[in-house]
Amino acid sequence: MSAPGKDLKNEFIAAIKGSVSRNFKESDVAEEEILLSLSIPKPDNGDISSSISFRIAKAAKKNPKEIAEKLAAGAKGARFITRIEALNGYVNAFVDEREYAKHVLESIEGGKGEYARSDMGRGAKVIVESPSVNPNKPWHIGHLRNALLGDAISNMMEACSFKVEREDYIDDLGMQVAESFWGYMNLGSKPDKKFDTWLGEQYVEVNKRLKEKGVEQQVKSLLEKMEEGSSKESNEARRLSEECVKAQYQTASGYSVYHDVLVWESDIVRAKLLDKAFSILLENGIVKKETSGEYKDCIIVDLERIRQMAKDFESPSEDVKVLIRSNGTATYVAKDIAFHMWKFGMLSDTFNYGIFIGKQQNGKPLYTTAQSGERMDFANVKKAVNVIDNRQRYPQLILKSMFMLMGRKDIAEQIMHLSYGKVDVEGGTLSGREGGWMGSGRSYTADSLLEETERKVLEIVKSSEKISDKENAKAIARSVAIGAIKFEFLKIAPEKNITFSWARALNFEGNTGPYCMYTYARATKILRNQEIRKSLKDYNGMTRKHDFGLVKLLGNAPEVTEKACSEYRTNVITDYLIELCTAFSRFYETMPVLKGGSARELRLMIVDSTAEVLNEMLTVLGIATVSSM
């Protein structure tokens, strides 16, 4: 895989390294150190820059400016770098724009739709868990953030050569489902709308009645029956949950979010995952069963041992964590421990699988754990990414630490909690229980967000004079709306809380998905009916004006994907896209392509390459491009 930006860096590093060893024999700087010293200077100062002289100056107790001058004088470029200068202590390199442009454009051309990728993951199998919404209500915009993050992270990891399994954990044995189930049986309402929305409304209604006499007790006993597995109630509850998940997956499908497998809590219970896991843990003394005292009959883990294992482990007020309660039921963390032992292949063959959705719109089926069905080859991974909000930091930390206690540091290090901030709405929260997602006017479900956005986009599409493609207006509006929403969530760093605003969501100007999509549409419009010279020989039309700035950015795409992936930060890609689109727009305004004279072929090639990179990067975010909008 070709990464021109990296090639350029390496050439510069080699040039500096060579100069250091010739001029400053006593100060041996590592290539890694030079790499960290690199930055992009203002265009006037050069194309790539290093601040390494400051470091050398410190060790040698000399003036950094002099060091830089000596370094620059003694450094020689090879293929791309023509000139190396010192300025204010920095060492700046200037690149031969024709030679480098040739390398970048040929790399993109040769990449055949896989240019902006990396082989970082080396085919390692990873399981990404998201969004794990309780199966008793519709996705609201908070769940949507999770789903979009999970989807984009999965795409990013795939682009970096990981083998990704997209898994969704369905807790159909929770209090929430029990409450909705109770409502279903006792409130006398019949489904008159999308099932998940209706069920969510039952849930809100039940929650209001929980204070009435006996209701809470009834719900609890209902949950107990559900957990028995073979009862009439458990079958009925599972059926209800499945219907709800089917509805939720209509939402997912609307956003082009897909999964490979659903894992149901009731199937985990049925497969006796807990028993298998805890017999191993008890055998090895990782956890112990208390026979007396405060925690009599509980299975606990000593938190002091965890504290010693994990330095950043916060000190909880208690000294032990109960994993299995005295009545034999498991806590959330206990379930997660067993589940992760399964993910990493530590438990023998367990689940049966069936098909939940025969064919998703990506062409693949969605499998599900099931009471009876086939054995399949899920899990057994090298890495697990859990997209879970930041409130679960503590239990996730215990989870990791448990593997440390098992002597499986290798696994502990490969459990990544992708912790993200919560989504609020102006003047309120999105509580599922209290119905905050229902809103007062427009609701905050993922469905209505898409609907509203699509409506607004459609208005714009219809009033646009430039679009000839009016028959496809609806399809275009749908794509643009999805792009707008996804970009809006993914451009915010995951750890930040978001306060949702309709005004921002329905703005399509500036740093937005539609801007990027629009840029792509303009690029492809130029290319329409044009022949792109695949093996362009003449790079003489290359200038240092707005064309080279654009080409340099194009050269960085593979590194951007890699950085985004290794940091689990989707905003690395959105930032790059904005930068790229801005550079292209500038190029578009100032450098005529079709009337470009002798530079025409070259500029066509630049436009073609930009469209290619835009398409690849947007695809990684889960955003499909349109050629007219």
Add this chain to the structure above:
RNA sequence: GGGCAUGUGGCGUAACUUGGAUAGCGCACCUGGCUUCGGACCAGGGGGUUGCGGGUUCAAAUCCCGUCAUGCCCGCCA
């Protein structure tokens, strides 16, 4: 009480992991640009003591200490 996250022009944000040249971008505001490849655009302008106080350093939004504010977590609940 302990811990975690966040704090950057009126609003929303990037850069913080790995210190580097004048803190980047968008919205809103002001000025200009469509007979020329699509104005969901471009060019220009005003607006910032990066919460506050110390420290380290040639160099701090970035690292360290303290402090304030906001949100969250610390149940045999789920």
